[in-house]
Amino acid sequence: MAITSLTSSGIKDxxxxxxxxxxxxxxxxxVLIEALCLHYSGTLNFDTWRAMFTGNIFFQVxxxxxxxxxxxxxxxxxxxxxxDYIKPAIASSAVMLTFIFAYVFCFFWLFAVLFN
Numbered sequence: 001m002a003i004t005s006l007t008s009s010g011i012k013d014x015x016x017x018x019x020x021x022x023x024x025x026x027x028x029x030x031v032l033i034e035a036l037c038l039h040y041s042g043t044l045n046f047d048t049w050r051a052m053f054t055g056n057i058f059f060q061v062x063x064x065x066x067x068x069x070x071x072x073x074x075x076x077x078x079x080x081x082x083x084d085y086i087k088p089a090i091a092s093s094a095v096m097l098t099f100i101f102a103y104v105f106c107f108f109w110l111f112a113v114l115f116n
Contacts, residue, residue, distance in 0.1 A: 074103070
C-alpha cells in the first residue's frame with residue numbers, strides 16, 4: 001500500500017494513539033470545566049464563548065494542538081481500518097486521501113476562525 005502508518009511501526013502507532021487520546025481528553029475536560037464555570041457564573045453566552053477561543057493565545061494554541069492530536073489519533077485508526085478491511089489498494093488510498101483533504105481543509109478553517 002502506498003500510504004503507510006504514521007510511524008511505520010504498530011507498537012509506536014499504538015503508543016501515539018494512546019498519547020493523543022490523553023491530550024484530547026485533557027483538552028476537552030478543560031473546555032468542559034471552563035464552560036461549566038461560565039454557566040454557573042451566569043456569563044455563558046456567545047460573546048464569552050467566542051472570547052474564550054479568540055481572545056486567549058494559550059487557548060488558541062491548545063485548540064490547535066488538540067486538533068493536531070485528533071488528526072494523528074484518527075490517522076492511526078483510518079490506517080488500521082483501511083489496511084484491515086479495504087483490500088483494493090486504490091480504494092484504500094482513496095479513503096485515506098479523502099481523509100487527508102478533509103482534515104487539512106478543517107485545519108485551515110479552524111485557523112481562520114481562531115486567528116481572524
